[in-house]
Amino acid sequence: MNKYALEVLENLKKKYYWEKEFLQAVEEVFKSISLLIDIEPIYQKERILERIVEPERVIIFRVPWMDDRGEIRVNTGYRVEFNSALGPYKGGLRFHPSVNLSILKFLGFDQIFKNSLTGLMMGGGKGGSDFDYKGKSDREVMRFCQSFMNELYRHIGAHTDVPAGDIGVGAREIGYLFGQYKKLKNVFEGVLTGKSINWGGSYLRPEATGFGVVYFTEEALNVRGESIEGKRVLISGAGNVAIHAAKKVLDLGGKVLSLSDSDGTIIDEDGIDEEKWKYVYELKIYRRARIKEYLEKYPHAKYYQGKRPWGLTKADIALPCATENELNLEEAKALKENGCICVIEGANMPTTLDAIEFIQKSNMIFAPGIAANAGGVGTSGFEMMQNSMMMQWTKEEVDEKLKRLMKHIHETCIKTAEEVGTPGNYINGASIAGFKKVADAMIDQGLV
Ligand code: NDP
Numbered sequence: 001m002n003k004y005a006l007e008v009l010e011n012l013k014k015k016y017y018w019e020k021e022f023l024q025a026v027e028e029v030f031k032s033i034s035l036l037i038d039i040e041p042i043y044q045k046e047r048i049l050e051r052i053v054e055p056e057r058v059i060i061f062r063v064p065w066m067d068d069r070g071e072i073r074v075n076t077g078y079r080v081e082f083n084s085a086l087g088p089y090k091g092g093l094r095f096h097p098s099v100n101l102s103i104l105k106f107l108g109f110d111q112i113f114k115n116s117l118t119g120l121m122m123g124g125g126k127g128g129s130d131f132d133y134k135g136k137s138d139r140e141v142m143r144f145c146q147s148f149m150n151e152l153y154r155h156i157g158a159h160t161d162v163p164a165g166d167i168g169v170g171a172r173e174i175g176y177l178f179g180q181y182k183k184l185k186n187v188f189e190g191v192l193t194g195k196s197i198n199w200g201g202s203y204l205r206p207e208a209t210g211f212g213v214v215y216f217t218e219e220a221l222n223v224r225g226e227s228i229e230g231k232r233v234l235i236s237g238a239g240n241v242a243i244h245a246a247k248k249v250l251d252l253g254g255k256v257l258s259l260s261d262s263d264g265t266i267i268d269e270d271g272i273d274e275e276k277w278k279y280v281y282e283l284k285i286y287r288r289a290r291i292k293e294y295l296e297k298y299p300h301a302k303y304y305q306g307k308r309p310w311g312l313t314k315a316d317i318a319l320p321c322a323t324e325n326e327l328n329l330e331e332a333k334a335l336k337e338n339g340c341i342c343v344i345e346g347a348n349m350p351t352t353l354d355a356i357e358f359i360q361k362s363n364m365i366f367a368p369g370i371a372a373n374a375g376g377v378g379t380s381g382f383e384m385m386q387n388s389m390m391m392q393w394t395k396e397e398v399d400e401k402l403k404r405l406m407k408h409i410h411e412t413c414i415k416t417a418e419e420v421g422t423p424g425n426y427i428n429g430a431s432i433a434g435f436k437k438v439a440d441a442m443i444d445q446g447l448v
Contacts (some may be wrong), residue, residue: 002034004073007051019102021324025109025349026053026369027354032431035420048439055108057081059103061151063129065143067136076412077148079127079155079163082108087439088159089125090115090377092166095173097132103324104128107166107348111377113434114370117409120381121406127152133168134288144178153181158189158387159355164380165194167323170240170285171206190387193380202383203395205376208402210244213319213346215406218252220365220426221317221342223414228317229253234309236260237322238284238291241346241373245319246277258309261291261320267311268294268301313339314338321346329354345369360425371413371430 002010002424009030013023030049037043063075075265078101081089094104104126112124131144155161165174175195180190188200195201204211231254235242238259246256255271259280265368272280279297283289295303304312308326311334319336320327324347327335330354335343342365345351349369359366379402386392393401413429422428 001031002037004044005030005034005037005049005442008053010197016102021102021349022105022109024353025106028111028349028353028427029113029435031433032425032428033435035422035428036432036436042443043439044445046439048442051442052083052112052435052439054083055080055082055105059151060101060156060161063131063144063147063151065140065147075131075144075235077125077127077129077151078104079152079161080104080108080125081155082124082126082163083112083438083442084123085438085445086116086410087121088157088163088431089161090122090380091124091126092128092164093169093173093177094126094128094166095131095133095168096128097130098344099128099130106324106350110348110370111157112438113431114363114374115377116434116437117371117412117430118405120378121410122377122381124358126166127163128166128169131168133173138172141173142176145173145219146180146249149177149180149184152177153184156181156191158191158384162190162380162384163192164377167239170194171196190384193383195322195383197411200383200387202379202386202398203393204398205379205383206240206401207244207247208323208379208398209241209373209376210246210346211248212378212400212402212406213241213245213321213344213372214248214252215375215403216372216410217317217319217342217344217369219410220344220409223424224341226341227252231255231316232314232317233244233317234258234313234315235311235319235346236265236323236326236341236350236426237320237347238280239322240285241376242319242321243277243281243284245321245346246272246280249319250277254317255313257313259291259294260309262322262344263290264292264305265301266291266294266301266303266313267309267312268298269313270300294350310335311338316341319346322350323347324349325352327351327355329358331355332358336364340364343367346373348373356427360427365424365426367413367426368430370434371409371426374409375406378402
């Protein structure tokens with residue numbers, strides 16, 4: 001790692017020693033951008049690294065709400081407004097019991113470079129709460145969302161900060177959040193993305209992250225003269241990203257072998273075909289049930305309690321689409337032994353640093369989430385454009401733009417990786433291209 005980058009990282013480790021996910025994300029990006037820092041002394045002179053690792057603003061707030069029994073509950077709400085050099089802060093809200101400042105800072109930090117890569121005018125941010133939607137009624141979720149927005153509304157706006165969904169925040173939550181924002185501000189504006197199609201949403205926003213991951217995978221395989229058609233694919237997760245990645249793999253002729261949730265993994269050696277996919281969609285997205293139930297309908301499948309899909313069967317492609325650090329070194333080795341040639345991140349930072357190193361050394365294709373899952377925020381950008389023009393593009397138009405966006409991001413990664421002498425290294429390509437644009441904008445805008 002470049003000496004200056006290492007120095008900044010070491011100081012950060014001392015200052016925020018308990019924020020392990022954030023430090024991991026910074027280390028991953030710093031390793032790659034070192035190649036650029038080595039040849040461009042301006043970034044050290046302008047102290048860009050010290051500046052870029054500090055969020056512009058962090059808001060932490062109390063979220064009191066009442067459950068169905070009339071009991072008072074309290075959660076913690078956060079919004080990390082990380083960097084606005086390229087546009088309004090943009091990034092999802094995550095509602096999950098594991099949420100803390102370290103996780104949101106890692107997500108917000110990565111979001112800066114991801115948003116930059118899309119070429120759209122979006123800064124980086126992330127937020128959420130330690131609220132657990134599991135076991136809560138719709139009314140409880142609504143009351144929680146309203147209380148969350150009672151504070152958040154002061155800090156966001158169509159030209160200031162535009163949150164979206166993430167783990168635990170889908171169409172239902174975005175609806176409640178939007179309704180409360182509108183009530184408080186008395187303004188109907190594009191302050192959130194992931195809205196329902198009937199009132200300001202974009203076609204394909206729910207599908208975009210998963211579809212984009214698979215479009216990126218196809219591009220990366222094409223470079224090696226391969227394609228998804230006929231390939232055996234392992235997918236983790238069964239939420240928004242995983243389920244739509246599975247759909248697109250099916251569309252492109254691949255065989256989806258697995259899906260999972262935080263309880264365990266199902267493996268279906270016959271493949272999860274269209275009919276089974278529809279069943280899972282209903283099971284996970286509408287009924288919010290556990291993936292284990294798949295076996296009640298398809299008893300020939302196998303369920304692995306407490307396991308993740310990696311290495312449970314032979315597969316060519318792995319798409320981790322659930323959460324951070326869900327693919328470790330041991331599992332990466334198991335993937336390799338089982339014939340895997342390609343790991344593409346659908347989730348944010350799902351692969352541990354030592355697993356990434358192993359995958360890259362093994363000559364497997366590896367693409368980081370900041371590039372491969374950028375189709376979600378890219379389509380959020382499309383939603384913002386449609387809102388500001390007060391119009392709605394068709395599904396076909398959005399899909400075409402999404403495909404073009406993923407192709408463009410893929411090309412940028414390839415070209416940048418080659419320029420710094422590491423052809424085929426998507427982490428270097430994505431991090432350097434994403435960083436350079438933001439750093440140059442920060443220099444242009446002075447010391448603010
Ligand atoms: P969802 O809440 O829709 O689904 C998350 C899935 O991952 C569920 O199957 C969930 O299982 C599983 N999961 C969550 N936490 C854990 C955990 N700690 N251990 C094991 N499994 C877990 O979220 P999304 O699909 O929207 O997000 C998935 C990933 O993709 C996240 O990393 C997110 O940051 C990233 N991402 C999402 C985007 C989007 O547009 N939604 C955009 C870009 C990235 P269970 O039901 O048991 O909790």
